[in-house]
């Protein structure tokens with residue numbers, strides 16, 4: 001099956017190497033890609049997402065900036081409520097940033113489009129009255145991307161890739177949860193999007209099926225080298241699925257750090273390096289960063305002690321973030 005992507009960019013940093021600061025991370029990635037002549041496929045620039053409810057405004061993310069390159073498996077990792085799903089919806093064009101912008105191939109994103117396909121957590125996103133083949137063909141026909149015969153051909157090719165040829169004429173209720181998820185992924189891949197957006201796609205699966213789906217996703221990526229943005233709150237899943245991980249601070253989400261995880265896979269899960277990186281990510285997620293040093297007022301006494309470390313949970317409900325986006329020393 002044709003797939004119009006380029007080879008995945010090679011990342012240069014060492015296994016599990018965290019970058020010292022989001023800005024430095026972005027700059028490091030950008031300059032390295034510039035050396036290879038690559039520009040970001042997707043750019044998130046100072047994006048704040050705000051929900052206006054009848055009683056209040058909820059700030060889901062605060063000035064988030066990210067660059068996603070072609071062939072990246074880019075993970076958004078953070079605690080519940082840090083704005084991961086909101087960010088993914090904004091990438092999909094379903095919500096508009098209150099400030100900042102999102103660019104795809106250098107062009108501002110103004111709404112949903114067939115170039116960005118979302119796979120949600122709910123498996124029952126498949127219309128139950130359609131067969132597996134019809135489900136996979138549906139967006140190709142609805143978007144006018146292909147005529148019926150070509151859509152069927154492409155659907156059958158992708159269904160074969162996800163190992164469901166025998167079930168092409170089955171209906172969703174005849175499939176297991178994992179199989180339905182494979183159909184959802186096949187349906188997204190059939191569209192050959194520029195970016196595949198996955199929102200905690202395996203969260204509802206049992207541990208064994210989840211592992212199998214991670215394997216299958218990575219196998220599909222090896223074959224097609226699509227660009228993936230993947231949301232999870234599992235550190236292990238982030239390390240296995242991603243080649244780059246953006247760690248978001250608690251509500252409202254900001255980029256706390258970026259981790260290069262391209263050398264980890266399912267086989268490395270028990271290794272020392274994997275565990276050590278998982279622990280460092282855990283600290284980044286749940287320990288407050290040091291308080292920014294503010295310029296001392298004339299005549300002010302130097303602080304007598306290190307600033308107290310504040311627990312992330314104390315800040316979780318604050319709409320006004322009290323931590324700045326700060327360089328993280330590792």
Ligand SMILES: Nc1ncnc2c1ncn2[C@@H]1O[C@H](COP(=O)(O)OP(=O)(O)OP(=O)(O)O)[C@@H](O)[C@H]1O
Pocket residue numbers: 051052053058059060078079080081082083084085086087233251
């Ligand atoms: N439609 C909405 N209206 C108002 N507030 C919302 C809406 N959707 C999300 N929020 C709020 O925005 C913040 C971020 O939510 P979001 O679902 O993006 O976080 P998340 O990191 O994906 O969480 P989870 O891992 O639990 O799915 C939360 O405080 C949430 O309550």
